[in-house]
Amino acid sequence: MEKMKALCKRNIAFPIFALFFLVVTLLHQLGIVNSYFMQVMMLACIYIIMAESLNILNGMTGLSSLGQAGFMSVGAYSSAIFTTYILHVSSLPEPLQVVAFVAATLVGAVMAAICGVLIGIPALRLRGDYLAIVTLGFCEVIRAIWRVVPADIAGGAFGLTGIPKLANFFWAFLFMILSLYFCRNYMDSSFGRACLAIRDNEIAADTMGIDCFRYKTIAFASSAFIAGVAGSLYAHLLSYIHPDVFSYAKSSDFLVYLYAGGVGSISGAMLGALALTVLPELLRFLNDWRLVIYGALLLCIILFRPTGLFGGREFAFLQLKTGGIRVFHVSTFTNWVKGLFRGEKRVKEGAGK
């Protein structure tokens, strides 16, 4: 019975996500929710992806990174150059544009991951605060590079304009869900558990035969990969990117989202990013005082809820399981639907082990 309850709790997430998406889209179509709200929601999705990517480093592996915006910029620029200059997407027919966008997102993510490995290998000789500082340094160097690249390739200091607006709420939401599940399964895999061991005690992990350097590099690569996806979405949503957008201030924003939500928990990162993206928009009526109150609230969260808004807990559907990796697939949803009609919950063989 307990098993069935747990399974039911986990499987309920997917239809809730689908329902949420449908409701928001419907409300938008009916004109009840305006485009401004949709824009905020899309940005929230992108920032959730970024917070998740930072969570892989800071929360799961215990490496502090202050340069997450650098990886995001690599994803944004490489995907934007891919669609705008290489494929000339605006001249393609509609269905091909979508394919091109997904391909570009993949290109951006892979480029960011490569960048993550290239930065990770030298940087991982350092520990603690020094690692944080060197990632900050790399992030700003990447930004400086985008600034000096000739204008006809990446826009130079003026920024890259005319990127086709291919991202919409569907894509942002889809990639957000995918990143959540990626993080969940990552944490549950042998990689993730090695990372957790390194976070808790690196020397002990090393003694147990975990190749710390390898797993840290993998963590860097996966984190950068997700950040690249967010970058691609960002570029194709705002259709204009500028080197200064991806500054250290942006990285520290993501850090704040993660720690305000609750570091180490996927749900915490998600809620933190969602809350702190929506909060400044809700405070718009305060005009000039908006960000003052935002800063004060942020301080209150940090001071009075040191474990974050979500207190390090995890939604049931994101909980770490002991036992084998179970990738979410459609059968779980269909089983749930079948269960609804039969009035009973079906338990998959060995799922709750």
Place this chain on the structure above:
Amino acid sequence: MDNFLQLLIYGLQLGSIYALLAIGYTMVFGIIRMINMAHCDFLMMGCYMVYFLVSVLFGGEMIGPAVALLVVMAGSSVIGMVGVGIERVAYRPLRNRPTIMCMISAIGVSIFTQNLFRALPFIGPNPRSFPKLIEDFTINVGAVKISFTRIVTVTLSIFIMLLLWFVIQNTKIGMHMRAVSNDKDAAALMGVNINRVISITFFIGAFLAAVSGSFYASSYPVMQPTMAVTLGNKAFIAAVCGGIGDIRGAVLGGFVIGVAEILVTSVWSEFAYGFCFLVLVVILLFKPEGLLGKPMTEKV
């Protein structure tokens, strides 16, 4: 050659500002191992403090060097007290938590102060010009022009740094600071009042940042609430390059970064900002403890 010497003078002036600011970063890091992201805001606050003191007390008239020095010191002391207050409210409750929480808190403080200054009706987001404190004139040495403000900035900075060095090496409170930075728990057991030492460290850091703000604004007289962010980043780089936790390192790093930045700007201005970070990355990768730092040993 003359051109080079002229650039060197500019570099020394900028370097002394970075050095003063970097001392604050390095002292706070040395004592509570925290990267104080809000440190640069003390520079901005110091500028505004002196600006308001001068406009209220003297109506924006030019004042002599002695009075100017007094006003700058008084204004900076107030900012020093603000620094102590911020530590008390925002960092002390988090002292037993991982140091990254302190850093997040500092980011929150930074967002709060910058936007508070932007929102306050008598400050506002628009740039203001810093009052001219002393009459400026130029001295020609060969083909090199040196303005009086630059000489004052560099000499005063060096004087302050020497004074600080003396305080840290030869006074009781300096000894306490060194003890706390070496081992906080052992120092506490020996009867050092940790809270007082940390407060004094924050006072000195904020004070020096405010002084460097006045120096900076005397040469580049545009003030706005976000003016200090870039300066703060570079001073932080300077502190890390010199060896974070070491005051001599911060001074050396400040001058190195200041001179290097001016020289690179004269060649390729677009890359100057990135260049500082490139220096940072290279130094961290090959000598992570910085130019003057001692290698850290990790205890099991």
